[in-house]
Amino acid sequence: MDVKISPRGTGACPFCRKNDRCIILVKMRETMRDIKDPEKSGLEIVVYNCPLFEEKF
Numbered sequence: 001m002d003v004k005i006s007p008r009g010t011g012a013c014p015f016c017r018k019n020d021r022c023i024i025l026v027k028m029r030e031t032m033r034d035i036k037d038p039e040k041s042g043l044e045i046v047v048y049n050c051p052l053f054e055e056k057f
Contacts, residue, residue: 011046017054
């Protein structure tokens with residue numbers, strides 16, 4: 001399953017410097033790898049507050 005955190009651009013992740021190399025995202029991908037029928041899951045994750053957040057700007 002391909003895990004995308006908030007592909008619509010909401011939440012903190014699109015504005016985080018670590019978005020492409022985030023350890024939380026890596027762990028979620030590992031955990032969700034075994035989900036059956038990932039296309040049907042319709043899962044979207046939006047992170048509003050994160051202890052690892054680093055602003056891009």
